[in-house]
Amino acid sequence: MTEPRRIALMPGDGIGPEVMAAAAEVLAALDRQTPLGLTWDWLDWPSTDWHRQHGEMMPADALTRVQAYDALLMGALGDPGPLTDAERYCLPDSVSLAPLLQFRKGLDLWACERPARLLPGAPQYLADPRAAEVDMLVIRENSEGEYVNQGGRLHRGSVDEVATQLEVFTRRATERLIRHGFARARERLAARGQGSRDFHCANKGRAAAQVCLITKRNAQPYWGDLYTEVFAEVAAEFPEIGVHHELVDAACMKFVQCPWTFDVVVASNLHGDILTDLAAVLSGGLGLAPSCNINPDSRAMPALFEPTHGSAPDIAGQGLANPAAMLLTTALMLDWVGCAQAAERLRLAVAKDLVTTAGQQRTCRDVTAGVIAALH
Ligand code: ATP
Numbered sequence: 001m002t003e004p005r006r007i008a009l010m011p012g013d014g015i016g017p018e019v020m021a022a023a024a025e026v027l028a029a030l031d032r033q034t035p036l037g038l039t040w041d042w043l044d045w046p047s048t049d050w051h052r053q054h055g056e057m058m059p060a061d062a063l064t065r066v067q068a069y070d071a072l073l074m075g076a077l078g079d080p081g082p083l084t085d086a087e088r089y090c091l092p093d094s095v096s097l098a099p100l101l102q103f104r105k106g107l108d109l110w111a112c113e114r115p116a117r118l119l120p121g122a123p124q125y126l127a128d129p130r131a132a133e134v135d136m137l138v139i140r141e142n143s144e145g146e147y148v149n150q151g152g153r154l155h156r157g158s159v160d161e162v163a164t165q166l167e168v169f170t171r172r173a174t175e176r177l178i179r180h181g182f183a184r185a186r187e188r189l190a191a192r193g194q195g196s197r198d199f200h201c202a203n204k205g206r207a208a209a210q211v212c213l214i215t216k217r218n219a220q221p222y223w224g225d226l227y228t229e230v231f232a233e234v235a236a237e238f239p240e241i242g243v244h245h246e247l248v249d250a251a252c253m254k255f256v257q258c259p260w261t262f263d264v265v266v267a268s269n270l271h272g273d274i275l276t277d278l279a280a281v282l283s284g285g286l287g288l289a290p291s292c293n294i295n296p297d298s299r300a301m302p303a304l305f306e307p308t309h310g311s312a313p314d315i316a317g318q319g320l321a322n323p324a325a326m327l328l329t330t331a332l333m334l335d336w337v338g339c340a341q342a343a344e345r346l347r348l349a350v351a352k353d354l355v356t357t358a359g360q361q362r363t364c365r366d367v368t369a370g371v372i373a374a375l376h
C-alpha cells in the first residue's frame with residue numbers, strides 16, 4: 001500500500017482562514033465520496049497572529065518542518081510590517097524573510113503557474129464575446145530576474161541620490177522556464193486534442209498550441225536577447241508548438257484586446273507578476289484566480305499552492321470572500337499529488353455552481369455549500 005500523501009493547510013491572515021475553511025470542507029467532502037489517500041495537518045503559521053505572539057511570521061525551523069509534506073496549501077498572508085534590507089528576497093538563510101519568498105526560494109519553487117480561464121457564469125469584463133474563450137496559462141519565473149533585490153541607494157536624501165536595482169537572468173533559469181512552458185503547451189495540446197482549437201497568432205501563421213515569450217527586448221537587450229535565443233533553441237525541440245514573441249507593453253494591450261489568442265505565456269518574474277493580475281481579471285477577478293509555485297523537475301520538496309489574491313483586509317471577517325480561487329487552487333494541488341480525478345470533479349463543481357448562480361450576491365458559505373452540493 002502506498003503511503004498517504006501529506007498536505008499542510010496554512011490558513012494565514014485576513015480572508016485566508018475563511019477560504020481555507022472552505023477548502024478543508026470541500027476536501028473532506030471529496031474524500032467521503034472517494035478516498036483521496038491524503039492526510040492533512042493545520043499549521044497556524046506563517047501568519048500575522050504568529051508574528052504577534054512570537055515576533056516572527058513562522059518558527060525558525062519552518063522550512064525544515066514543511067519538507068515533511070508533499071504540498072502546502074496556503075490561504076493568504078498579510079503584511080507584518082516593513083522588511084529590513086537583510087530580510088528581502090535573496091537571502092535564503094535569513095529566518096525572517098517574508099515567508100512566501102522564503103518558501104519559494106528555500107524550496108526551489110522556480111515556476112509560478114497561473115491558469116486564466118473564463119468559466120461560464122464568471123464575471124466577464126470584456127465586451128467582446130470571444131473573451132469567453134480565454135484559456136491561457138501564464139508561467140512566471142519565480143527565482144531571479146528583476147526580484148533578486150540587489151542594488152542600493154547612494155547619497156541617500158541628497159539631490160544627487162542614485163538608486164540602482166540589479167536584474168539577473170541566468171541561462172540555466174531561463175532554459176528551464178522556457179522548456180517547462182513548451183512541455184505544458186504540449187500537455188495542453190494533448191488534453192484538448194490536436195487542432196480542436198484555433199489560435200490566431202501574429203507569428204508564423206496559426207498553431208493549435210502556442211508559447212508566447214514576453215520580454216522588453218527593445219529596451220532591455222541583454223536579458224531580452226538571452227531569452228530570445230534560448231526560446232529559439234528550445235522551440236526547435238517542439239516543432240508542433242507555435243511560437244510567438246511579444247514585448248510586455250504590447251502583451252498588456254493584447255491581453256485586453258484579444259486575450260483568447262494566448263495559450264501558454266512565459267514571462268520573467270516582474271512581467272509575470274504584472275501580467276497575472278491582468279490575467280486574473282480576464283478569468284473573472286481575483287476571487288476566481290488560482291495559482292501555484294512548483295519545481296517541475298523535482299518532487300523532493302513540497303510545492304506551494306495559494307490563490308493569486310492576498311489577504312483582502314477590506315472584506316476579512318465578513319464572510320464575503322469568494323472561496324472559488326482557493327478551491328481552484330486546491331484542484332491544482334490535487335493534480336500535483338496525483339488526484340487528477342478529484343481535481344477535475346472539483347473544477348466541474350466550481351464551474352457548475354458558478355453557472356447556476358451567475359449574477360447572485362453570495363457569501364463564502366453559500367459558495368462552499370453550492371460547490372459541495374455540485375460534487376459528484
Ligand atoms: P494583500 O496586501 O494581502 O495582498 P490587498 O489589500 O492587496 O491585500 P488583495 O487580497 O490583493 O488585497 O485583494 C484586492 C481586492 O480584491 C480587494 O478589494 C479584495 O476585497 C478583492 N478580493 C481579493 N480576493 C477576493 C476574494 N477571494 N473574494 C472577493 N474579493 C476578493
Ligand code: MG
Pocket residue numbers: 309310311
Ligand atoms: Mg494584493
